[in-house]
Amino acid sequence: MPLLAQLPMMKKIQRTLIELANIHRFVMRFFREVFMPPYEIKEIIRQCYVVGWKSLPLISLTGFITGVVFTNQSRPSLAEFGATSWLPALISIAIIRALAPLVTALIASGKVGSQIGAELGSMKVTEQIDAMEVSGTNPFKFLVVSRVLATTISIPILSFYTAAVGLFGAFLSVNQHEDTSFRVYFDQVFEAVTYLDVFSLVLKAVVFGFTIGIVGCYQGYHSSKGTEGVGRAANWAVVMSMFLVFIEEILIVQIIQAMRA
Amino acid sequence: MLKTGGHIDYSTPVISVRGVSKSFGDLHVLRGVDMDLFKGENLVVLGRSGTGKSVLIKLISGLLEPDIGSIEVLGEQVDELDDKALRQLRLKIGFSFQNSALYDSMTVRENLEFPLVRNKRNLSRAAINREVEDVLDAVGLLHTINQMPSELSGGQRKRIGIARTLILRPEIMLYDEPTAGLDPITCIEINGLINEVQEKYKTSSIIITHDLACAKSVGDRIVMLLEGRFEREGSFDEIFDTDDGRVKPFYDYNFIK
Numbered sequence: 001m002p003l004l005a006q007l008p009m010m011k012k013i014q015r016t017l018i019e020l021a022n023i024h025r026f027v028m029r030f031f032r033e034v035f036m037p038p039y040e041i042k043e044i045i046r047q048c049y050v051v052g053w054k055s056l057p058l059i060s061l062t063g064f065i066t067g068v069v070f071t072n073q074s075r076p077s078l079a080e081f082g083a084t085s086w087l088p089a090l091i092s093i094a095i096i097r098a099l100a101p102l103v104t105a106l107i108a109s110g111k112v113g114s115q116i117g118a119e120l121g122s123m124k125v126t127e128q129i130d131a132m133e134v135s136g137t138n139p140f141k142f143l144v145v146s147r148v149l150a151t152t153i154s155i156p157i158l159s160f161y162t163a164a165v166g167l168f169g170a171f172l173s174v175n176q177h178e179d180t181s182f183r184v185y186f187d188q189v190f191e192a193v194t195y196l197d198v199f200s201l202v203l204k205a206v207v208f209g210f211t212i213g214i215v216g217c218y219q220g221y222h223s224s225k226g227t228e229g230v231g232r233a234a235n236w237a238v239v240m241s242m243f244l245v246f247i248e249e250i251l252i253v254q255i256i257q258a259m260r261a
Numbered sequence: 262m263l264k265t266g267g268h269i270d271y272s273t274p275v276i277s278v279r280g281v282s283k284s285f286g287d288l289h290v291l292r293g294v295d296m297d298l299f300k301g302e303n304l305v306v307l308g309r310s311g312t313g314k315s316v317l318i319k320l321i322s323g324l325l326e327p328d329i330g331s332i333e334v335l336g337e338q339v340d341e342l343d344d345k346a347l348r349q350l351r352l353k354i355g356f357s358f359q360n361s362a363l364y365d366s367m368t369v370r371e372n373l374e375f376p377l378v379r380n381k382r383n384l385s386r387a388a389i390n391r392e393v394e395d396v397l398d399a400v401g402l403l404h405t406i407n408q409m410p411s412e413l414s415g416g417q418r419k420r421i422g423i424a425r426t427l428i429l430r431p432e433i434m435l436y437d438e439p440t441a442g443l444d445p446i447t448c449i450e451i452n453g454l455i456n457e458v459q460e461k462y463k464t465s466s467i468i469i470t471h472d473l474a475c476a477k478s479v480g481d482r483i484v485m486l487l488e489g490r491f492e493r494e495g496s497f498d499e500i501f502d503t504d505d506g507r508v509k510p511f512y513d514y515n516f517i518k
Contacts, residue, residue, distance in 0.1 A: 038379075122365070123364075123365075126360060126362060126365075127358045127359075127360060127362040128362050128363075128364055128365070130319075130324055130356075130358070130362065131356070131358055131362035131363075131364075131425075132375075133324060133351075134322050134324065134351050134354065134356040135351070135352075135356075135375070135376035135379075135380075135425070135426070135429065136348045136349070136351050136352045136376060136379065136380045136429070137375070137376065137379045137380075138344075138348070
């Protein structure tokens with residue numbers, strides 16, 4: 001082996017490059033297999049239930065609190081200029097453009113990403129994935145494609161739900177302090193929002209959903225070293241997906257700004 | 262009781278392994294293994310832990326690829342098959358895992374239905390139920406049909422694992438440490454089940470083990486994996502009729518000399 005390749009730093013770089021190549025292969029395999037039959041419709045629906053329906057209580061609470069807290073935090077600044085009447089417009093833009101998809105993605109990273117990482121990791125180390133493989137089933141299709149599709153479908157729906165709950169939480173705060181009626185509040189909310197804002201929410205949520213699913217599956221599918229490996233898979237699924245969600249948020253905001261201009 | 266092997270067709274190898282080597286990094290696990298499994302035969306592979314016994318059956322089922330050498334299963338070259346053809350071949354191979362590898366989130370019924378529903382899509386609900394109940398009955402665990410794997414004992418899990426592989430009516434069975442971690446009575450039951458499976462379903466089997474009682478009661482022929490190669494082959498008595506320091510401790514430990 002060349003001397004340079006034996007340096008610790010070079011080994012780290014080598015490992016990182018190998019990991020990146022593996023991730024690339026994993027993502028490409030997803031896109032290759034997603035269009036090929038058999039389509040695991042039942043499993044996709046079951047996963048949508050797990051990802052979407054079972055996340056509703058947590059998403060409801062978080063969305064509601066986000067709406068209330070954001071409104072309460074924004075009020076003093078607007079009050080200084082006597083502009084509290086702008087609160088509904090400000091809140092709607094903030095929630096629909098940024099907060100709803102981001103909060104949903106972060107909650108899903110923690111709840112769904114770790115669950116997928118741990119579930120697949122545990123299946124991997126107990127040879128359940130091998131058992132599927134030898135019984136003539138394509139485990140990638142059954143386990144990975146179904147879960148990634150489920151997160152890609154469910155996170156946008158959950159994001160709209162978070163937006164609705166957040167706007168309602170904000171309404172309660174606005175109604176209490178500014179005495180604004182339900183109708184006036186929502187008239188101002190919808191007046192401020194453009195189609196591009198809604199498109200931005202959908203785009204972000206789809207990208208975030210795909211990221212959470214694929215990262216969780218990748219970590220779980222490649223876990224090793226027994227129960228320690230399962231824990232690491234769940235942990236990395238959360239850390240990596242949260243990190244990537246923030247990077248994607250920055251990139252998508254730039255794209256949307258360019259479209260707006 | 263050592264089996265007689267009268268039903269074996271020695272003219273037809275169902276698995277042929279030629280010159281297979283496999284390494285993991287610097288660890289050379291298999292170093293040029295040659296082996297045949299004949300139709301109707303129970304072949305026991307003995308060896309110490311970590312000598313590559315499980316690797317060998319994973320290579321045969323296509324879960325791993327050999328570094329060099331060739332593996333032919335039922336007339337097909339495993340490493341030359343595409344995904345679809347490999348999946349078709351695997352339907353003829355039953356693989357019983359060391360830890361059973363039952364799907365934790367499914368009931369026993371769902372575990373057994375899983376390969377059936379996926380591979381025989383034209384089966385009616387009634388036919389699926391009948392198949393599931395038949396194989397569960399064959400392993401004596403029909404009463405566990407609605408239980409979760411976590412509610413079963415180690416021996417029951419092994420039996421359900423074997424039942425799940427039998428449901429596709431395989432021609433070849435690969436058993437990875439079928440008696441590992443079980444009490445002696447359950448070991449005897451599992452050994453009996455392996456022989457029953459061979460007789461009822463006319464399978465040819467490779468049994469990976471380091472349990473000599475298991476080897477003696479199920480094996481038509483025994484091969485011993487030593488330092489990555491098959492160094493001894495024959496009946497139970499032939500294998501252990503030696504002063505080889507790598508072989509004798511096996512016998513002495515198992516039969517408490």
